[in-house]
Amino acid sequence: MAELQNEAATIVLLGSFNPRIFQPFWFAAQDLIRSDEAEKADIKLIHSDIAMFSIGWAQLQVSSDRFAISTIKDHILIRDLVVGTFRVLEHTPVRALGMNRELHYALASQAQWHSLGDQLAPKEIWRQVLTPNYRPGMKALVIEGQRPGSSAVTFNVKVEPSRQVQNGVYFQTNEHHQASQVDSSEELSKLVDVLETEWLKVQQYSQTLAEHVLRAAKSE
């Protein structure tokens, strides 16, 4: 049985941002985080080109074209923070929203680990053309599709060997939503609404999908 060992969730917005705004005390002033969290924030860099800091339960990085917030704890909190942030900054030009999840599963044995790689990416074709004494191996697999019932452009899944877990498999999922017009606060509002209503569904679906792949591959 594959066991979930480690996970993270990230929200990414692509658009045009002013990194200088995104400081812990700005978030506290908007009452989006607690003032004690702002005081204790671990600030890596606040610059006109990039802002990077951590508030314990979330890490935030903002550059001129990308806003990214990640958490390894309670996923719903970063959703609220992003929803709140862009309800305040309602005229920010945003062109895309990505709802992402990362999952590291430990497999029971190295044999299972190889078996999964062989089932996801059969090696027969490769053995015919690659040096026979170097066993070909799967480095990464990217699948693009759609989540049932979603209005997203795509749902992307990346599978790799885990760098964090022994005999581990890493899943990275991304649901990508695109704005139809960039410079429209109405479009930003729509993306924020999507985030608010779909975030938990995407998180749950990502885990269900990963565990389906692990189960299906194991049973073959």
Place this chain on the structure above:
Amino acid sequence: MYEPLSDDVLGDRFIDPSVRPGDDESPSSETRENAGSQTWVKISDIVKTHITAPFDPAPLVQLQSDLHHRTLNTWECVVMTAPDGSGDFDASLHDLSDPGFVDEMGTFNVCAVPAPDRDLIRVGNVFYFFTGSTIDKFGTIEHVWRLRFRRLPRWSRTDLTRVDAEANDLVEMLGEYRGETDSAAER
């Protein structure tokens, strides 16, 4: 499967391609250790990052720590009563992990609420109640729970305009409905 050679967002990583999984003394083991201590990427890595929509899933932040957090259940709770003399207050609990469950009621005490959130214990306000566990690097499991109030901004001008429009629609609809009822009453 073998270890990945590089990560397109976090920048170049050297891993000896001759190393196979399971070789404990391998450079890849060392790389994992290094990765374990890395919590932030170098600025130069970020600067050279190119965003390739529509597939742009990778966070810039590599999230790792000695503690692994696992949230087992999350409830969205709404304060139903103000705290009484003993500090108890009632809340409705909606299970976000399984929305199929029927909402429940629970009693909390202000002591369970972090001090900076206590001003928010007001009827109608929303908080989250998390249960889960943390596992340290020695494998010790500690069961934990957390409570945190939801913080959303004050109403923006756009929100007010939108709500105003929705309210007008509602008033019109109710007006039509009342008109129909009145007509029916006359008949």
